[in-house]
Amino acid sequence: MKERLVHIQVLTWATLVETVRRKDLYVVWFLAVFGMGAGAMLAGSGVRGIETFLRDITLTVINFLSTVICIWLAARQLPEELSRRTLFPLLARPVRRFDVLLGKFIAVWLLSTGALLVLSGIAWLNLAMFKAAIGPIFWQYIALRALSFGPIAAMTIALSLVLSPAATVVLSGLLTFSATVFARSMAATVDGLSGVGQWVLKALYFLLPHLDLFDLSQRTAYNYPPMQLWVVGALALYALLYVGIFLGLGELRFRRMAV
Amino acid sequence: MNERLRTRLQFAALVGCLLLLGASGSALGQYVRPNAPGDRELDGAGWEGRRLLAQLLWVKTHSVLHAGVEERDARPGEAKTRAGEFHQHGGASQQEIETPEPGHEEPGHEEPGHDEPGHGGHDEEGHVFVIPPAREDFRGVLGDLERAVKPYAGTDGKLYSKDSSQTLPFYRLMTWADPHFIQGYTVGSTFINKVGKETHAALQFLLEGERFNPNSFEIQTELGHLYLVYEHDYAAAEKHLQRAISLLPHRKLTELEDEARTDAYRWLALDYVQWDKPAEAVRFSRRARAQFGPDATLDHIIERQGKK
Numbered sequence: 001m002k003e004r005l006v007h008i009q010v011l012t013w014a015t016l017v018e019t020v021r022r023k024d025l026y027v028v029w030f031l032a033v034f035g036m037g038a039g040a041m042l043a044g045s046g047v048r049g050i051e052t053f054l055r056d057i058t059l060t061v062i063n064f065l066s067t068v069i070c071i072w073l074a075a076r077q078l079p080e081e082l083s084r085r086t087l088f089p090l091l092a093r094p095v096r097r098f099d100v101l102l103g104k105f106i107a108v109w110l111l112s113t114g115a116l117l118v119l120s121g122i123a124w125l126n127l128a129m130f131k132a133a134i135g136p137i138f139w140q141y142i143a144l145r146a147l148s149f150g151p152i153a154a155m156t157i158a159l160s161l162v163l164s165p166a167a168t169v170v171l172s173g174l175l176t177f178s179a180t181v182f183a184r185s186m187a188a189t190v191d192g193l194s195g196v197g198q199w200v201l202k203a204l205y206f207l208l209p210h211l212d213l214f215d216l217s218q219r220t221a222y223n224y225p226p227m228q229l230w231v232v233g234a235l236a237l238y239a240l241l242y243v244g245i246f247l248g249l250g251e252l253r254f255r256r257m258a259v
Numbered sequence: 260m261n262e263r264l265r266t267r268l269q270f271a272a273l274v275g276c277l278l279l280l281g282a283s284g285s286a287l288g289q290y291v292r293p294n295a296p297g298d299r300e301l302d303g304a305g306w307e308g309r310r311l312l313a314q315l316l317w318v319k320t321h322s323v324l325h326a327g328v329e330e331r332d333a334r335p336g337e338a339k340t341r342a343g344e345f346h347q348h349g350g351a352s353q354q355e356i357e358t359p360e361p362g363h364e365e366p367g368h369e370e371p372g373h374d375e376p377g378h379g380g381h382d383e384e385g386h387v388f389v390i391p392p393a394r395e396d397f398r399g400v401l402g403d404l405e406r407a408v409k410p411y412a413g414t415d416g417k418l419y420s421k422d423s424s425q426t427l428p429f430y431r432l433m434t435w436a437d438p439h440f441i442q443g444y445t446v447g448s449t450f451i452n453k454v455g456k457e458t459h460a461a462l463q464f465l466l467e468g469e470r471f472n473p474n475s476f477e478i479q480t481e482l483g484h485l486y487l488v489y490e491h492d493y494a495a496a497e498k499h500l501q502r503a504i505s506l507l508p509h510r511k512l513t514e515l516e517d518e519a520r521t522d523a524y525r526w527l528a529l530d531y532v533q534w535d536k537p538a539e540a541v542r543f544s545r546r547a548r549a550q551f552g553p554d555a556t557l558d559h560i561i562e563r564q565g566k567k
Contacts, residue, residue, distance in 0.1 A: 048424055048427050048457075049422070049424035049426065050427075050428050051425065052323060052425040053323075053425065053429065187397075187398065190397060202397060205398070206398075206401070210401060210405075212405075213404050213405060213408055214408075215408070218327040218409060218410050219327065219408065219409065222327045222410060227407050227408065228407065231404060234400070234404060235404065235408075
């Protein structure tokens with residue numbers, strides 16, 4: 001067991017170092033400063049009541065860029081190893097395939113969370129500068145976004161073992177960004193159905209991950225009071241469940257791949 | 260040419276292009292914000308995109324007014340089953356946004372004007388929250404989580420808060436995006452005005468709207484309203500309201516246009532009342548009544564001013 005933990009740790013570290021070396025994250029942070037700055041320009045035009053608008057646009061930028069980072073990092077991990085043929089020497093060692101997946105997953109989660117923290121820091125400074133500071137709910141917002149990276153990264157890694165990198169990015173992006181619309185449409189359709197159709201759609205509703213539940217940006221933009229802690233706990237369990245399911249599915253596929 | 264020199268030249272060319280783009284910024288500005296005023300048709304895919312953006316911002320203002328709580332049209336029967344959250348957007352909501360100060364109240368008259376953004380007046384259908392209450396939600400704990408995570412009403416079914424000033428940036432942006440979006444100007448000015456505390460800013464906003472839409476009777480009506488009620492400049496109010504009436508289109512009006520037309524007549528009649536021109540007020544009220552039938556405000560003016 002100890003040996004496996006060492007393997008996972010080494011794989012995670014190698015992925016972290018490789019990603020930091022590629023400097024992708026800096027571009028995203030630069031884009032964040034640019035995006036939030038563009039939104040803040042309106043504050044300079046003397047329009048009143050800018051606080052909610054600024055918080056809304058800033059959190060939208062964070063949501064978008066942090067999710068893009070997570071999907072992008074997760075989607076390229078295994079396909080790149082395969083195309084560069086660096087996976088062969090790795091798997092020639094006594095390393096379990098699940099540990100490779102887990103190491104990659106942890107690295108992606110850490111990097112995405114690190115990127116989120118930097119983005120949140122930029123956002124906090126930007127909002128404080130324009131006197132639109134966010135209340136204590138901001139910490140819960142960050143925690144839930146970090147939790148959401150679990151299912152997103154695990155899902156994307158699993159999809160990257162089945163689809164091409166481009167298709168993985170597109171599909172993961174669609175499932176993540178349209179989560180709210182998708183869930184709402186499905187729930188509304190359930191009400192209009194009856195019998196077997198309704199039962200099937202309900203089952204599907206509970207099967208699919210509801211990534212929109214991790215988005216606290218609207219409550220944060222309107223400065224609602226913090227949520228009760230059971231909500232964060234329940235969502236942490238929900239995220240862990242889907243991480244397990246997606247990594248399990250990924251491992252099944254990875255095990256059958258002729259690498 | 261050696262490789263190094265070529266690279267430097269390419270770099271210099273790119274920097275030159277960037278500088279050129281920066282220098283031509285003012286020239287590009289006229290495409291973003293047209294200098295030419297008037298009801299000029301703005302065609303092309305770019306303008307379609309800007310109209311769409313303005314519409315999206317318009318929808319967003321509604322959510323902003325309700326502290327992020329999303330709503331949908333109520334289905335038949337939901338007025339009873341979801342009574343706690345069921346509500347209409349009309350006079351009562353307007354009162355919350357723009358509570359008239361005693362000095363500004365019109366005698367025996369409810370202030371005509373605009374309903375909340377995104378909704379026409381006389382909305383009989385009403386609205387309920389998009390997220391259903393726990394008793395109607397098949398999703399169990401997932402529904403509870405959504406109610407906890409998304410903006411949702413408190414346990415008493417009321418909205419968390421309302422702060423209409425937070426919608427102002429959206430009106431500013433939507434009229435930048437589409438300067439021919441009339442409702443953006445008329446409704447936006449109501450919120451900017453803030454019951455007479457920022458009338459000058461509201462007038463500036465409307466005058467900008469007038470510059471881009473000189474044939475809009477809705478903007479003229481709103482200008483007349485502000486000059487009459489908040490500036491007490493009866494001559495200016497008369498000028499704008501008479502212009503509004505002269506600009507009325509000779510076709511079947513939409514529900515919103517019909518309201519604006521009625522408002523124009525009512526405000527002008529009230530303008531004469533405030534200006535102490537009872538004969539003119541009665542004469543005009545009778546004319547207006549002949550145009551679109553009985554009206555409580557006009558009847559009241561005819562009765563009260565007729566005695567004078």
